[in-house]
Amino acid sequence: MPTENQVLVFLEMERGALHPLAAEVLGAGKQVAQGLNGGLAAVVMGGGAASDAASNVRQFGVERVYVLEHPFLEAYHGEYFCRALSEVCRMAAPTIMLMANTLVGGDLAPRLAWNLEAGLITDCVATEMAGAEITFTKPIYSGNVMAVYAPATTPTLITLRPRAFTPLTAVETPRGEIIPVSAALDQASARTTVVERIEEEGDGIKLGSAQRIVAGGRGIGRAEGFALLKDMAEALGAAIGASRPPCDLGWVPAKAQVGQTGEIVAPGLYIAVGISGSTQHLAGMVGSKTIVAINKDPQATIFKIADYGVVGNYEDVIPAITGTLREILV
Amino acid sequence: MHIIVCMKQVPDPEGPRDAFEINQTSGLVEPRGIPPVLSLFDENALEMALRIKDVHPAGAKVSVLSMGKRVSNAVMLKALAAGADELVKVEDDSLDAGRLDSFATAQVLAGAIRKLPHDLIIVGRQAADFNDGQVGIGIAHVLDLPVVTLARALTVQGCDMRIERVLASGHEVVCASLPAVIVASNEVGELRYPSMIQRREAKQKPVHTWGLNDIGLAAAPRPRVMRRHLYTPELKLRQCRIFDGGSPADAGRNLALTLKQDRVI
Numbered sequence: 206m207p208t209e210n211q212v213l214v215f216l217e218m219e220r221g222a223l224h225p226l227a228a229e230v231l232g233a234g235k236q237v238a239q240g241l242n243g244g245l246a247a248v249v250m251g252g253g254a255a256s257d258a259a260s261n262v263r264q265f266g267v268e269r270v271y272v273l274e275h276p277f278l279e280a281y282h283g284e285y286f287c288r289a290l291s292e293v294c295r296m297a298a299p300t301i302m303l304m305a306n307t308l309v310g311g312d313l314a315p316r317l318a319w320n321l322e323a324g325l326i327t328d329c330v331a332t333e334m335a336g337a338e339i340t341f342t343k344p345i346y347s348g349n350v351m352a353v354y355a356p357a358t359t360p361t362l363i364t365l366r367p368r369a370f371t372p373l374t375a376v377e378t379p380r381g382e383i384i385p386v387s388a389a390l391d392q393a394s395a396r397t398t399v400v401e402r403i404e405e406e407g408d409g410i411k412l413g414s415a416q417r418i419v420a421g422g423r424g425i426g427r428a429e430g431f432a433l434l435k436d437m438a439e440a441l442g443a444a445i446g447a448s449r450p451p452c453d454l455g456w457v458p459a460k461a462q463v464g465q466t467g468e469i470v471a472p473g474l475y476i477a478v479g480i481s482g483s484t485q486h487l488a489g490m491v492g493s494k495t496i497v498a499i500n501k502d503p504q505a506t507i508f509k510i511a512d513y514g515v516v517g518n519y520e521d522v523i524p525a526i527t528g529t530l531r532e533i534l535v
Numbered sequence: 536m537h538i539i540v541c542m543k544q545v546p547d548p549e550g551p552r553d554a555f556e557i558n559q560t561s562g563l564v565e566p567r568g569i570p571p572v573l574s575l576f577d578e579n580a581l582e583m584a585l586r587i588k589d590v591h592p593a594g595a596k597v598s599v600l601s602m603g604k605r606v607s608n609a610v611m612l613k614a615l616a617a618g619a620d621e622l623v624k625v626e627d628d629s630l631d632a633g634r635l636d637s638f639a640t641a642q643v644l645a646g647a648i649r650k651l652p653h654d655l656i657i658v659g660r661q662a663a664d665f666n667d668g669q670v671g672i673g674i675a676h677v678l679d680l681p682v683v684t685l686a687r688a689l690t691v692q693g694c695d696m697r698i699e700r701v702l703a704s705g706h707e708v709v710c711a712s713l714p715a716v717i718v719a720s721n722e723v724g725e726l727r728y729p730s731m732i733q734r735r736e737a738k739q740k741p742v743h744t745w746g747l748n749d750i751g752l753a754a755a756p757r758p759r760v761m762r763r764h765l766y767t768p769e770l771k772l773r774q775c776r777i778f779d780g781g782s783p784a785d786a787g788r789n790l791a792l793t794l795k796q797d798r799v800i
Contacts, residue, residue: 324759399708416798474794513794514776
């Protein structure tokens, strides 16, 4: 019989290993488990590699790791994942279940919530105990207001905004009972079929793991303007990002978007060029260690959250920065 | 072919921070000085529907479905002008967007969809106010229909659909049969811009107003999460060191040298 308050975290897999956000999800899970005085369990699902990933979870010290391996779980498919995870939920009987608010989590959590008749609070950035009650906080109105929610069902599902929770660190003695779970998944029951998957690897460094990011906004004015940003990014070893307008206007690929509906990043250095600083963009980068703003409007919001700033036309400023960087960075 | 697009009016999410005033007594946000607009993500959904209508050989009828305490015809006019054929509103005092959760919202929308002919239901990936991103999947669950999320393009051939679905590392092609629910990705792109003539003609398009009893509900369904309170977050301001001496090129050079000196790079 599981501990009375069981907290279950779903850990996504990416390219045959635990998703980089796994430690954050476990960190949030630990916080919730401590608040509720309960145990922490994890669930990993995949094709062949889920068992290895599950053993890796033990380094964080959990009570149990449920593991499901099935050929249909090799890549994410909402219907199969929902069915398999519902099975684990019935077994583990969690009070709270958490997962990352990634593209996968954003599809899986609502499916599971409806299937289990459970409440769901998406995109949470904080959790707290208010007396005996646990609460979860999420930004609403594009981050202009914060809403504090309490669960009304058991279980209640939570998705977590990336970079909002402190990652759990490994413990000295790995701990966690591995519990294999089998799920009956049959192809005939699925109502949608994936016929092909196509990789669209952008050139250059990936945003999610980049230590330095150079991002452009509407102020860049045209697709060609990003060439100057790319030169600077190359000199810095940085990834290229953008606020929403350049993506919507097709100046850069949609996957370059940093912000509430794009990538949420927290690099060591974030250089925002021609970005005024809409709330939904700030939501995606405000956690960066050092922020540099280059904008011709001295009143732009971005300067309020930046550490260094240049007021001026980016076409005049950037080549000088790039030239200097090439001299001083060898 | 009948397409239903669910659309919500929201306070302009790009409005200034102090426009989102919180009434602690009612527990609601009372927007000050910013107009209600169509939720941007729902505009993506409508654009997707109109693209199907553009190419569907037998034509398609696009109905916009919206619910709330009051739904503004003026806000919804933009959807009709862009090419939707009719507007269906479900209005009730209990349908205050600030009080409903996604569970209740999906139940009400599904109730209305049952009363309308539907081959395809398209919704936005999330509302621009509460960003829950649960309603499309909820509607599909209530109506027992297949659902594909994060769709950036789709083609319909007979009763079958091919959907391009966005993934973190690329995309996948998904097949599903109609009727179905599609959650449009923001990658669909912006809603087309209507002409003056379309705007004028839009005022003549049919608008149907229903109450909860018209869709077989006595009251708004009870929420599955409890909202305790709202607060305004503090923007973590930083002291910005501005480089303003000399020419823009000098400023750029000084910035780069300072980043090196401060060991940022």
